[in-house]
Amino acid sequence: xxxxxxxxxxxxxxxxxxxxxxxxxxxxxxxxxxxxxxxxxxxxxxxxxxxxxxxxxxxxxxxxxxxxxxxxxxxxxxxxxxxxxxxxxxxxxxxxxxxxxxxxxxxxxxxxxxxxxxxxxxxxxxxxxxxxxxxxxxxxxxxxxxxxxxxxxxxxxxxxxxxxxxxxxxxxxxxxxxxxxxxxxxxxxxxxxxxxxxxxxxxxxxxxxxxxxxxxxxxxxxxxxxxxxxxxxxxxxxxxxxxxxxxxxxxxxxxxxxxxxxxxxxxxxxxxxxxxxxxxxxxxxxxxxxxxxxxxxxxxxxxxxxxxxxxxxxxxxxxxxxxxxxxxxxxxxxxxxxxxxxxxxxxxxxxxxxxxxxxxxxxxxxxxxxxxxxxxxxxxxxxxxxxxxxxxxxxxxxxxxxxxxxxxxxxxxxxxxxxxxxxxxxxxxxxxxxxxxxxxxxxxxxxxxxxxxxxxxxxxxxxx
Amino acid sequence: xxxxxxxxxxxxxxxxxxxxxxxxxxxxxxxxxxxxxxxxxxxxxxxxxxxxxxxxxxxxxxxxxxxxxxxxxxxxxxxxxxxxxxxxxxxxxxxxxxxxxxxxxxxxxxxxxxxxxxxxxxxxxxxxxxxxxxxxxxxxxxxxxxxxxxxxxxxxxxxxxxxxxxxxxxxxxxxxxxxxxxxxxxxxxxxxxxxxxxxxxxxxxxxxxxxxxxxxxxxxxxxxxxxxxxxxxxxxxxxxxxxxxxxxxxxxxxxxxxxxxxxxxxxxxxxxxxxxxxxxxxxxxxxxxxxxxxxxxxxxxxxxxxxxxxxxxxxxxxxxxxxxxxxxxxxxxxxxxxxxxxxxxxxxxxxxxxxxxxxxxxxxxxxxxxxxxxxxxxxxxxxxxxxxxxxxxxxxxxxxx
Numbered sequence: 001x002x003x004x005x006x007x008x009x010x011x012x013x014x015x016x017x018x019x020x021x022x023x024x025x026x027x028x029x030x031x032x033x034x035x036x037x038x039x040x041x042x043x044x045x046x047x048x049x050x051x052x053x054x055x056x057x058x059x060x061x062x063x064x065x066x067x068x069x070x071x072x073x074x075x076x077x078x079x080x081x082x083x084x085x086x087x088x089x090x091x092x093x094x095x096x097x098x099x100x101x102x103x104x105x106x107x108x109x110x111x112x113x114x115x116x117x118x119x120x121x122x123x124x125x126x127x128x129x130x131x132x133x134x135x136x137x138x139x140x141x142x143x144x145x146x147x148x149x150x151x152x153x154x155x156x157x158x159x160x161x162x163x164x165x166x167x168x169x170x171x172x173x174x175x176x177x178x179x180x181x182x183x184x185x186x187x188x189x190x191x192x193x194x195x196x197x198x199x200x201x202x203x204x205x206x207x208x209x210x211x212x213x214x215x216x217x218x219x220x221x222x223x224x225x226x227x228x229x230x231x232x233x234x235x236x237x238x239x240x241x242x243x244x245x246x247x248x249x250x251x252x253x254x255x256x257x258x259x260x261x262x263x264x265x266x267x268x269x270x271x272x273x274x275x276x277x278x279x280x281x282x283x284x285x286x287x288x289x290x291x292x293x294x295x296x297x298x299x300x301x302x303x304x305x306x307x308x309x310x311x312x313x314x315x316x317x318x319x320x321x322x323x324x325x326x327x328x329x330x331x332x333x334x335x336x337x338x339x340x341x342x343x344x345x346x347x348x349x350x351x352x353x354x355x356x357x358x359x360x361x362x363x364x365x366x367x368x369x370x371x372x373x374x375x376x377x378x379x380x381x382x383x384x385x386x387x388x389x390x391x392x393x394x395x396x397x398x399x400x401x402x403x404x405x406x407x408x409x410x411x412x413x414x415x416x417x418x419x420x421x422x423x424x425x426x427x428x429x430x431x432x433x434x435x436x437x438x439x440x441x442x443x444x445x446x447x448x449x450x451x452x453x454x455x456x457x458x459x460x461x462x463x464x
Numbered sequence: 465x466x467x468x469x470x471x472x473x474x475x476x477x478x479x480x481x482x483x484x485x486x487x488x489x490x491x492x493x494x495x496x497x498x499x500x501x502x503x504x505x506x507x508x509x510x511x512x513x514x515x516x517x518x519x520x521x522x523x524x525x526x527x528x529x530x531x532x533x534x535x536x537x538x539x540x541x542x543x544x545x546x547x548x549x550x551x552x553x554x555x556x557x558x559x560x561x562x563x564x565x566x567x568x569x570x571x572x573x574x575x576x577x578x579x580x581x582x583x584x585x586x587x588x589x590x591x592x593x594x595x596x597x598x599x600x601x602x603x604x605x606x607x608x609x610x611x612x613x614x615x616x617x618x619x620x621x622x623x624x625x626x627x628x629x630x631x632x633x634x635x636x637x638x639x640x641x642x643x644x645x646x647x648x649x650x651x652x653x654x655x656x657x658x659x660x661x662x663x664x665x666x667x668x669x670x671x672x673x674x675x676x677x678x679x680x681x682x683x684x685x686x687x688x689x690x691x692x693x694x695x696x697x698x699x700x701x702x703x704x705x706x707x708x709x710x711x712x713x714x715x716x717x718x719x720x721x722x723x724x725x726x727x728x729x730x731x732x733x734x735x736x737x738x739x740x741x742x743x744x745x746x747x748x749x750x751x752x753x754x755x756x757x758x759x760x761x762x763x764x765x766x767x768x769x770x771x772x773x774x775x776x777x778x779x780x781x782x783x784x785x786x787x788x789x790x791x792x793x794x795x796x797x798x799x800x801x802x803x804x805x806x807x808x809x810x811x812x813x814x815x816x817x818x819x820x821x822x823x824x825x826x827x828x829x830x831x832x833x834x835x836x837x838x839x840x841x842x843x844x845x846x847x848x849x850x851x852x853x854x855x856x857x858x859x860x861x862x863x864x865x
Contacts, residue, residue, distance in 0.1 A: 013540050014547075014614040056861040065861070078568045084521045085564030091531050092557040095546025099614055102535050103543025107761030110536025111768050117528045118776035124521040125783045132796040148783070184761070186768040201844055208851075234864050245854040248825075249847045252832045256840065311834070356858070360818065363863045414615035415550040424554075428561055435565045 012179065012406065013103040017414035025097045025412050028422045030394070032089050034387050035429050038214075039083035041386065043123065044157060044207030046076045047130075047149040049215070049238055054146070056234075058139050067448060068235055070134055072215075077131040078439050082432065084124065089425075097418075101401050101411035104181060108173050109163045111186045116159035123152035154204065161200045162190040168393065169195035169264040170402050195264050198257040199393075205246045205253060206389065209348065210382045212243025217379025218444070220372045223365075231448065240375060241359060243382075244352035251349055254342070255308070262309040265403060266318040267327065268396035271334040273305050274298075277321050281306045281314040287339065290331045293321065329398040337391035344385035348378055468760035470770060471537030472750070475530055476743045479602075480736040482526035484642065487635070487735075489520045491643025493563065493591020494636065495666060501581050509584065511659050512643070513570060515650045519791055520567070522784065524560075536769050538759040540612060541750045545601075548610045548617035552597040552628075559594030562586050592636055599635030603628030606742060607689035608752045626688040630681045637677050638735065641670040645715065645731050649724030653794055664719060671716045678709070678738075695745035704741030708734045817857035824850040 019025065050072045057065035091113070095102050102110075126148040133142060166172070172189025176182050190196075219227075219236035261269045269275075275282055276293025282305040288298020306315040320328050351374050358366045365371065401408040492512040499505030499512075535542040546553060566587035600623040604610055607627040610617050622628075644667035651660035685693040695701045711734035718727035748755045760766060790796060824846045831843025 014543050014612075017614050052855070052859065056864075060861045062861070081521060081564055081568040084524055085561045088524070088528065088560050089557050091528055092546075092553055095531070095535065095542055096550050096554055096557075099543035099547035101543075102546070103540045103614075106535040106539030106542055107537075107765040110532060110539065110761075111765065111772055113532040114529075114536055114769055114772050115776065117525060117532050118772075118780055120528060121522060121525045121776075121780050122783055124525055125780075125787045128519065128522060129787055129790065133790070136795055182762070184765050186765050197841070197844075230864060237863070238859055241858050242851075242855060245851045245858075249828075249851060252829050252847060253844070256832055256844070356854075359858055413547045413550065414613075415547050415619055417551070417619070421550075421554055424558060428558055432561065432565050435569050439569055 012100050012410050013181070014100045016100060016410040017412070019409070019412040019414065019418075021418035022409055022412050024418050024422050026408065028418065028425060029093055029097055030391075031422075031425065031429065032086065032093055033390060033394075035432070036083065036086040036090055037386060037390060038210060038383055039079055039086060040157075041207040041210035041214075042076065042079045043083055044153045044204060045211035045242070046072070046079070046215075047127070047146055047153060049211070049242060050076055051143060051146040051150065053234065053238060054139070054143055058143060064231055065234070066139075068231060071443070071446070071448075072235075073131050073134070075440065075443055077127060078443065079436075080123075080127050082436055084120075086432075087120070096415075096421075097413055098401065098411040099413050101406065104406060104411075105173075105402060108170075108181065108184050108186060108189050109166050112159040112162045112166075112190045116156050119152040119156035119159060122148050123156065126152070153207075157204050157207070158200055159190075161203055162193070162196050164393070165193050165196040165199050166190055167401065168199075168268075168397055168403050169193055170405050175405070195260055198253060198260045201253050202250070202257050202389075205250045206386055208246040209243045209250060210386050212239040212246065213348065213375070213382040214239075214379040216240035216243060217376050220375035224369065224372050224376070236365070236375075237359070240355060243348075243378075244355045244359075247345070247349045247352040250345060254345065258308060259311075262317070265396070267320060267323050268329065268334070268393075269309060270318060270320040270322075271329045271331045271396055272338040272392060273317075274331055274335045275305065275317060275319040278316065278319040280316045282317050282319075284308060290335055293319075295335075327399065329396050334392055334396045337388040337395065340388040341385045341392060344381050344388070348382060348385070351375070351378060466757065467763065467766050467770075468537075468757045471533050471760070471766065472743065472756050474773060475533050475537075476739050477736075478526050478530040478533065480732075480739040482523075482530060483635075483638065483735050483739070484732045485523035486520070486526060487595060487639040488642040488646050489516050489523055490563075490591045490595045490636075491639035491641065492516050492647065493588050494640045495643060495647070495663075496584065497588025497592065501584060507659060508662060511651065511656065512647060513567075515647055516567075519787065522787060533769070533773070537761055537766060538750060538756070539761060541754060541759045543614065544612050544616065544751055544754075545605060545610055547613075547615035548619070548622050549601045549604050550615070551619055552601045552604070552623040556594050556597040556601070559590040559597060563590040563594065566590070591639075595635040595639045596632040597623075599632035600624070600628035602635075602742075603631035605751070606631070606692055606746065607685075608691070610751055612751055612754050626684045627692075630677065630684045634674065634677045634681055637670060637674040641667060641674045642731055642735075644670055645719055645724060645727050648719065648722075649728060652722070652724055653792075660722075664722060667719045668716065671712070671719065675709075675712055675716075678712075692745050696741055699744075701741050701745040704737050704744055708737035708741065711737060817853050821850055821853040821857055824853060 050069050053065050053072065054069040056062070057069065126145055130142065130145045130149060133145065137145075166189055170189070171193060172185040172187075173181050174183040185192075216236055216239040219232055220240075222232055223236060258269070261272075273282070273284060274288070274290035274295040281303050283300050283302045284304025285295040285298030285300055288295040290296075303313050305317055306313055309315065309317055320331065351371075354366055354371065355375075358364065397403055399407050399409065401411045492515060496509050496512045499508040531542075534545075563586075566583045569583045570587070603625070604617070604622040604627075607625065609622040609625065609628075644663045648660050648663035648667055651657075651663055682693065682696070685696065696705055711730045715727050715730040715734060718724070718730060748757065750756045750759045761769075828843045828846030828850055831839050832847060833843075835843055
């Protein structure tokens with residue numbers, strides 16, 4: 001593995017330029033990720049929820065399951081369509097904003113996006129077949145058409161995360177004296193990286209947690225408004241139980257990823273915890289604010305960081321001050337994001353355990369309005385945790401685009417007009433958000449038609 | 465031909481596929497726009513929309529394919545192109561978002577009067593803007609206006625120049641032409657004879673416009689991009705241009721004769737031939753002063769990329785054939801035969817899974833928390849087993865009776 005901290009030489013295929021709008025370029029990229037990632041969660045998790053409900057129909061012949069699965073599949077298709085375009089923006093932005101990153105390292109990590117492209121293709125093909133072939137093929141064949149969608153959702157995550165893991169823990173290449181990238185081993189760079197597996201697991205589980213809680217949130221709201229029929233009970237129990245099973249597991253996976261970061265990115269860990277000097281047996285602080293090398297106003301837990309990062313007392317943890325200040329990320333952004341993620345994750349896990357125990361013992365929901373309000377809140381909160389997690393890892397990687405090898409400032413485009421592009425994108429995304437909200441409301445307000453004759457697939461052409 | 469050339473051929477193939485498949489989706493948006501917002505245009509609008517329904521996302525992925533192969537195989541060229549041509553490519557990207565959103569809006573719910581005007585206009589306008597911007601970007605590359613370097617070319621004239629404008633216009637016209645040919649075929653299959661006639665007229669008109677623009681394009685190239693023109697009018701480049709022209713004329717004749725299925729094939733050939741001609745004319749350079757061979761990534765990257773693409777195509781091609789087979793046989797059409805079935809209810813024996821789930825959780829948690837290496841990996845797999853077992857135990861149909 002290549003560690004530039006040991007060998008601080010960095011490469012650039014195109015000559016780096018002064019870009020006065022570097023921060024806006026970063027924000028533009030971050031905005032595009034923040035818009036796309038929630039949709040990714042639905043791509044990962046929603047197909048298996050829809051298929052689970054459809055499998056109940058196959059097993060029991062009860063039309064209600066099919067009605068629910070069919071309605072959900074329309075939501076799935078609409079969100080997939082939006083995800084297709086927001087994902088496309090990301091591919092464009094890789095080159096539009098960071099041409100030097102692509103020019104220098106495209107040959108190292110680009111392969112993963114090629115593989116991801118095929119995953120995306122398969123997902124697009126089979127999601128279309130699945131959504132448009134209700135009633136056209138037998139329900140077993142129909143269910144089978146969903147399988148590639150679920151598999152492609154997993155492989156797609158694998159390939160994309162392999163690139164992010166590589167950016168955080170680069171390897172599989174060398175840099176010669178002239179700054180040229182040589183000895184490229186793409187397979188090793190992408191899949192021989194120990195950083196990949198915890199990050200992939202963390203994101204994949206997050207997909208189920210976010211999609212589960214967001215869907216559950218909508219039905220919990222309906223429950224509070226008195227919509228408590230059998231249909232709503234199924235539609236709430238399925239996503240809620242899946243998210244509730246994944247949430248406690250996520251805490252354990254979080255511990256795994258924290259240990260990995262301790263190894264691979266000590267400066268990021270120090271920023272997450274606000275650790276200034278390298279310390280033996282450092283404490284951990286809950287809440288508070290990082291200032292002048294220490295956390296102020298936080299709740300101090302002695303030896304906490306030592307236990308968290310190394311699982312023992314008196315471990316030596318490297319602090320921020322081990323690297324020059326120009327090599328440190330903005331500490332409070334990373335730290336607040338990290339605490340937000342962990343805080344919300346813990347609350348979600350508690351809510352989950354409450355639901356799992358009650359559901360296991362009595363096959364009913366916790367009988368308290370407060371619980372349903374908790375589920376309503378869990379949807380947006382899980383989204384906040386998701387974004388906070390990505391802020392932790394991506395801002396925590398700064399000032400590097402490729403950790404320790406290439407600075408973000410060296411990767412950026414020399415083209416002007418970034419603020420114009422940024423403003424345009426903000427407007428477009430606001431319109432997109434309204435559009436998505438509108439679509440979901442329209443889909444939700446369509447009347448149920450249980451056990452009717454199979455309705456036409458496309459209702460959208462009136463005169464034909 | 466060396467290994468370094470293969471990705472370039474795949475990129476050209478990807479561009480051709482994108483034009484043939486997704487270009488037609490953009491063209492459908494053009495006809496949507498031209499049909500106008502009033503009630504008279506409604507049958508055209510509804511039909512164009514419906515014809516794209518199942519396939520546009522898959523068609524769109526060809527663009528992603530082109531991007532990723534370019535950045536993996538020719539990273540320096542990719543960085544140079546994206547930075548200099550930032551403006552048209554950003555316009556294309558925004559056009560793609562607006563189009564996808566407007567599309568999703570309409571499929572999410574049937575249009576009513578107040579929403580159709582706005583979404584329809586956004587959908588139609590972005591369907592014209594995007595192919596124009598992409599065509600203009602290609603024009604910038606083909607006319608040698610994209611130098612190697614980080615935004616080294618002119619941000620405006622690299623894509624607002626005679627060659628770019630004419631190629632952008634050809635891209636819009638070709639999209640409309642392809643769309644009209646396909647839609648005429650779809651309408652015939654669905655026995656919408658009036659619509660089929662309407663699209664036939666549009667196909668013939670747009671075919672003539674495309675042909676005329678192609679001639680104008682050659683004249684413009686002669687003065688604006690002489691090197692490219694010379695290579696397109698001699699040797700292999702000329703052969704490609706002639707094949708494309710011939711295929712274009714054959715397509716027109718087939719549309720005239722209302723033989724839309726073979727017309728799909730000849731139209732695709734016309735597109736593929738001109739894209740091949742561009743590649744042949746630009747050979748050996750990818751950008752001015754940078755040959756394809758110099759631009760290529762290292763051997764190991766190219767081999768890994770080609771292995772991945774080969775493996776990907778093995779899965780992709782049958783899947784695409786399945787999808788298009790279903791679409792073209794009308795399996796997704798309204799009124800297509802439906803399967804009526806009533807699956808027999810089957811009793812599912814209850815299994816004592818709860819104990820297993822808890823055991824998986826405890827052992828998995830211990831290994832994940834305490835172990836390293838292989839044991840840790842086993843711990844994570846056990847935790848995954850906990851989630852799956854938990855779902856099977858807790859979410860059974862009996863729980864909802």
